[in-house]
Structure formats: structure tokens, C-alpha cells
Amino acid sequence: MNDVKKDAVKYGVLSCCQFFENIPHAEVARILRNSKVCAMLSKAEGANRAIYEALFSGVPIVVCRDNIGVNRAHVNEHTGAFASDEELDRVIERMIAGYAAYDTRTWALANTGYVNATRVVNDTLKRLALEAGEPWTQDICPKKNGPNLLYVSEEDRLAMEPEYKRLEAYLDL
Numbered sequence: 001m002n003d004v005k006k007d008a009v010k011y012g013v014l015s016c017c018q019f020f021e022n023i024p025h026a027e028v029a030r031i032l033r034n035s036k037v038c039a040m041l042s043k044a045e046g047a048n049r050a051i052y053e054a055l056f057s058g059v060p061i062v063v064c065r066d067n068i069g070v071n072r073a074h075v076n077e078h079t080g081a082f083a084s085d086e087e088l089d090r091v092i093e094r095m096i097a098g099y100a101a102y103d104t105r106t107w108a109l110a111n112t113g114y115v116n117a118t119r120v121v122n123d124t125l126k127r128l129a130l131e132a133g134e135p136w137t138q139d140i141c142p143k144k145n146g147p148n149l150l151y152v153s154e155e156d157r158l159a160m161e162p163e164y165k166r167l168e169a170y171l172d173l
Contacts, residue, residue: 025147032057036099037080037092045069049145055079055108060095062088078107114144114152 008014020031032038038054039062046069051061061080063070075082079102083091095102110116122140129136141156143149151157 029053029057032059035059036096037062039088039092040064040067040070041088043067047071049147052108052112055104056113058102058105060099060102060104062091062095074112076107078102079104114142118142 005014005017005019008017020027023031032053035054035057036059038051038059040048040051041064042048043064043066045067048070051063051070051074054061055074061075062083063075063080065082065084067082072082081091081095118140125140126136141160142152144152151160
């Protein structure tokens with residue numbers, strides 16, 4: 001954080017910045033929902049949680065055009081834009097001015113997130129089992145980040161607990 005503050009001083013924008021550290025997840029979500037744009041400027045980073053939190057919070061994203069790792073299909077006319085270093089200021093200004101035109105939450109609910117991921121993985125596993133002549137006896141139990149990985153249902157977590165114990169036998173502890 002100190003490097004960011006030093007850069008803010010260096011570029012004369014410290015008075016325009018607010019810094020938050022060690023705040024609860026609910027407070028992060030509240031602050032994010034009040035944002036007009038979320039910027040991910042790293043050039044080599046995968047599915048950064050912040051951009052998905054922004055999408056589900058209704059906030060458009062701007063992603064470094066040179067990024068390697070982000071699913072490029074997730075940056076589109078509904079969710080945001082890519083920007084090179086040279087055009088970043090103009091893209092952010094354009095997105096802030098027109099942020100209400102983006103429909104990030106609707107797009108995210110239809111195309112990403114744990115509900116969709118669980119469905120895709122479940123359908124694939126089921127198809128593979130049935131093609132191999134195996135019975136399909138139970139769908140998988142969904143998990144989500146909240147902010148850390150957890151079962152969506154406490155009932156599922158409790159039902160899976162004996163299986164975790166069984167699998168521990170295979171670990172070389």
C-alpha cells in the first residue's frame with residue numbers, strides 16, 4: 001500500500017484517493033457498488049476475483065489490453081473494455097461517463113459465477129459417466145467464494161465431511 005500512496009503523491013493525486021485496509025468483506029462490497037469502474041492493470045494475471053466481484057456488483061471493468069490470463073470473452077460490450085497504457089485515461093473517462101449503459105450483473109449472472117460453473121462441471125461429469133456406462137447417482141455440491149471457498153449449503157458441507165475424512169487416508173502427512 002505504501003508504494004501506491006507514494007505514487008499518488010508523486011503524481012499529485014493523493015487528495016483524490018481513499019485507501020481502505022483490513023475491512024470486512026461486506027464493506028468492500030458496499031464500496032465497490034459505489035464505484036463507476038473497476039480497473040485491472042496487471043499484464044499477467046488470471047481470473048482476478050476483483051473483476052468478478054465488480055461484475056456481480058454492477059460495476060464495469062477495464063482490463064489491460066496486454067493482459068495474459070483473463071478470459072477475454074468476459075470483457076465485452078456488456079461488461080467493460082480493454083485499454084492499452086496509452087489510452088487508459090480516455091477509456092476510463094469514457095466508461096465513467098457511460099457506466100450506466102453497462103449491464104454487468106445481468107451478464108455475469110447468465111455467463112459466469114459458481115452457479116454456471118457448477119452446472120457446466122456437473123453436466124460434463126454426468127455426460128462422461130453415462131457415456132462410460134457408469135451410473136449417475138448424485139449431482140455435485142456447489143461451492144462458492146464468500147470470500148473464501150465454502151459449500152453453498154451447510155447441509156452439503158456436513159454430508160461431505162465423511163468423504164473428506166476418507167480421502168485424508170490418501171494424503172502423505
